[in-house]
Amino acid sequence: MRTSPLRGKFAALGAAFNEQHGREIVTRVADRAAEYAAVRDAVGLTDFSFVQTFRVPEAKGMDFLDSLLAGNVPRIRFGRVLHTFLADEDGMLVGDCYVANNDQEFLFLCESIVPDQEILRVLQGCGMQEAGVEDMAGSYVLLGLDGPRAWEVVKEVFGADVLGLPYLSVEVYPFEGQSVYLFRAGKTGEFGYLLLAPVTVAEALFNKLHDLAQKSGGRCCGFEIHQDLRLEGRFFNIHAEGRRVRDPLVLGLQWMVDFDKENFRGAGAIKQRRADGGKQKIIGVAAAPGSRDLARDAKIFDQGQPVAEVVTDCFSYVLDRQIGLAVFPVELAYAGLTFQLGAPGGPPVNTISMPPIMPKSLKVKLDEV
Amino acid sequence: MLLLALMTSTQDIIRRRAQIISTFKEELIRRLNLPLTAQDIHEDVSLLGSGLGLDSLDALEIILCAEGCFKVKFPEDSMAHLRSINTIVDFVIAEQDKQGGQP
Numbered sequence: 001m002r003t004s005p006l007r008g009k010f011a012a013l014g015a016a017f018n019e020q021h022g023r024e025i026v027t028r029v030a031d032r033a034a035e036y037a038a039v040r041d042a043v044g045l046t047d048f049s050f051v052q053t054f055r056v057p058e059a060k061g062m063d064f065l066d067s068l069l070a071g072n073v074p075r076i077r078f079g080r081v082l083h084t085f086l087a088d089e090d091g092m093l094v095g096d097c098y099v100a101n102n103d104q105e106f107l108f109l110c111e112s113i114v115p116d117q118e119i120l121r122v123l124q125g126c127g128m129q130e131a132g133v134e135d136m137a138g139s140y141v142l143l144g145l146d147g148p149r150a151w152e153v154v155k156e157v158f159g160a161d162v163l164g165l166p167y168l169s170v171e172v173y174p175f176e177g178q179s180v181y182l183f184r185a186g187k188t189g190e191f192g193y194l195l196l197a198p199v200t201v202a203e204a205l206f207n208k209l210h211d212l213a214q215k216s217g218g219r220c221c222g223f224e225i226h227q228d229l230r231l232e233g234r235f236f237n238i239h240a241e242g243r244r245v246r247d248p249l250v251l252g253l254q255w256m257v258d259f260d261k262e263n264f265r266g267a268g269a270i271k272q273r274r275a276d277g278g279k280q281k282i283i284g285v286a287a288a289p290g291s292r293d294l295a296r297d298a299k300i301f302d303q304g305q306p307v308a309e310v311v312t313d314c315f316s317y318v319l320d321r322q323i324g325l326a327v328f329p330v331e332l333a334y335a336g337l338t339f340q341l342g343a344p345g346g347p348p349v350n351t352i353s354m355p356p357i358m359p360k361s362l363k364v365k366l367d368e369v
Numbered sequence: 370m371l372l373l374a375l376m377t378s379t380q381d382i383i384r385r386r387a388q389i390i391s392t393f394k395e396e397l398i399r400r401l402n403l404p405l406t407a408q409d410i411h412e413d414v415s416l417l418g419s420g421l422g423l424d425s426l427d428a429l430e431i432i433l434c435a436e437g438c439f440k441v442k443f444p445e446d447s448m449a450h451l452r453s454i455n456t457i458v459d460f461v462i463a464e465q466d467k468q469g470g471q472p
Contacts (some may be wrong), residue, residue, distance in 0.1 A: 083419060167418040187419075234413055234453070252411025255420050260404065277408075284413060334386045335412070335455050336462075337379055353455035354413040362448050 002116060004049035005141050005199045009206050013220055020239075022115040023050040028222035035225040036317055039188055040360065043147035043218030045209050046226065052095075052119055053136040053196060056106040064131035065099060065106055068123070068265050070248070072258035076101040081168040081185055084256045085238075085248060086110060086122070091269030092246040093253075095119065096238040098185060098194075100170040107170065107181060107196065108133075109142070113243045122265070141202040143195045143209060146229070148360040149216040150191040156212050157205075158182060162193075163366045176201045188226065189233030189359035228314035231323065234284065234355035240312035241282060241325050244296075249273055250280045250327060281333035284354035285310065287322040293341050294322040294349060304344040307332055318357045326351075389439065389458050396434050397454075401427060412455040420453075435461060441468075 003024045004010070007017075016028045026047045029035065038044040056065060066073040071084030078101050086095035095112035112119050116137065123133060145153055154162045158173040158180075165171060165184040172179050178201045186192010197205050210220060230237040236253060245251050248270065257270065287294035300308035313324035334351060341349040394407040401423065403410075414420040417428055428451055432443045435457055441464040443450060450460040 166424075168422070234415070235419065252414055254405060254409035254411070255414055255422075258404075259409075274409075281411070332383070334383050335459070336382050336386060353453065353459050355415075355452050355456075358449045358452070 002050070002137065004047050005138070005202050006047050006049065006143075006206055009203065009210075010047060010220065015220070015222060020050070021113065022117070025050045026222045027224045029220040032225060032228075033317065034219065035221040036228065038217075038219045038221055039147045039190060039225065039229055040318070041148065041217065043145055043150045043153055043213045043216050044221035044225070045206075045213045045218065046144040046146070046221045046223060048142040048144045048194065048223070049140075050223075051142050052110045052112065052116060053140055053142060054108040054110070054123075055134040055136055056108055057132045058101075058104050058106060060131045061106055061133060064127055064133065065108060066261070067263060068126050069097060069099065070257040070261075070264050070266075070270070071099070072261060073099055073106070075258075076106075078103055079169055079171065081170055081183060083168060083185075085253060086112070086119075087248065087264075087266030087270065089266055089269070091248070091266035091273065093238060093242050093248055093251075094122070096236060096242065098183065100181070100183060102170055102172065102181070109183075109194075109196075111238055113238055126265075136196075139199055140196055141199060141206075143197070143206065144186065144192065144226075145195070145209065145213070146186050146188045146192045146226075147190045147216075147218060148364055149218065150186075150193055151364075151366060152216045153209060153212040153218075154182065154193050154195075157208060176204055180205065187233065187235035187237070188229040189235070189355060189357070190361040191364070227312075228316075231312055231314045231325065232316050232318065232355065232357055233359065237312065244311040245282060245327060247273070249278055251282050278330055280327050281330045282311065282325050282327050283333045283335065284352040284356060285324050285326045286319065286350050286352045286356065287341065288348055289321045291341075291347055292322060293347050294324050296324070298342055300326055300328075300349055301340040301342075301344050301346065302332065307339070316357065323352070323356060385462070386458060389461055390454060392438050393435060393454060393457065393461075396438050397431065400430055400434050410454065412458070413453050416451055416453060416457075431457070439465065441465065 010026045015026045018027045069084045071082045076082045081100045095110040098109040100107040169184045178198045181196040183194040298310045299306040308326045308328040310324045310326045335353040337351045340346040439461045
């Protein structure tokens, strides 16, 4: 099992761990409400080292990545990050990916629903060695800072320059004599940063970030709360609806695909399904306040007939109700409708517009702080 | 009778919403020259930042697009409505209802 180089740090804080596809994940550090409040009100520090990370030389690696991923890699401008996915040959999702263009190299981050070895097998089959791809697992850690006050922490560590970074960008900053890649990215709706740091400075960086996060009213978090935050912010979650549905077209991920590209992994199957026309679509649903019936696998009924199924759910503290995503036939996939949950005549469930919340970070103007 | 009324109501909601979405998407694709079809754009996809990846200049174009299509006026701080196509459509429907129904 692959463990994080920071395992000891999180264990000392009383963290709970879980294994997924041969990777150990910090699932929880505090209770759910405290972690949720940290990210929605202040800043949460999370260990994302379970994500696979690769360094790809630009000269040889551009075609390699472009032949693999659904998005257009050559079009990534210097300093910017592409959010796309890796599919299998049937055009079903395998990984949720960031690709960053850092001048002479690309950084490839892959959050997948298969073991590391399987991803490596795919990469090797596509010419990983010839492209000079370096697997950064074990030699780097990936830490996340998310929340309306996350910018305070990164500014303190790397300087005011970080405030100018646009969403989905990357920059390199020195830290104790080493280079740390700072990604402006995140999947909560709040300010989000990912720090990819050499393992030699991992503990020192963690200590500094943890100390500063606490001063900003934040705390360490596990990955479990991010699953809820992603849903509430309507960010794609490969571990929830991604794993369950797997078809990027049903999931509404067409924006991650360059359909003009002749080839990428799974292109034929995805393009064929697109040409055939979609029959299902994922949309947001919400239960009545106080109801706990909206849960994964629950059926949704219309006029006595099952029409949809809930594929992921969470409790939203902001909305004070259970929310989720459900797969509907396209003709019923509209916000503003009421159906029955669990059985004909069951409690009401409403289809809703997503994202259903207004993150606090959207009200912060970084150019005015 | 009640069931029939409810069925009509659901179909009316769908028809009205589908029409607004279709009009808005087609106009948005045209104005911003997006390399996607209307079917490719999920109504919940984030318009700014992630998702369609539009920037603050595009945000102004989105507002002008919706105001032009539906004869509504967005407030000065419209960020809450610009999260996705669905949140824009919610605003348009609410404004149309305030003005006394569909145009």
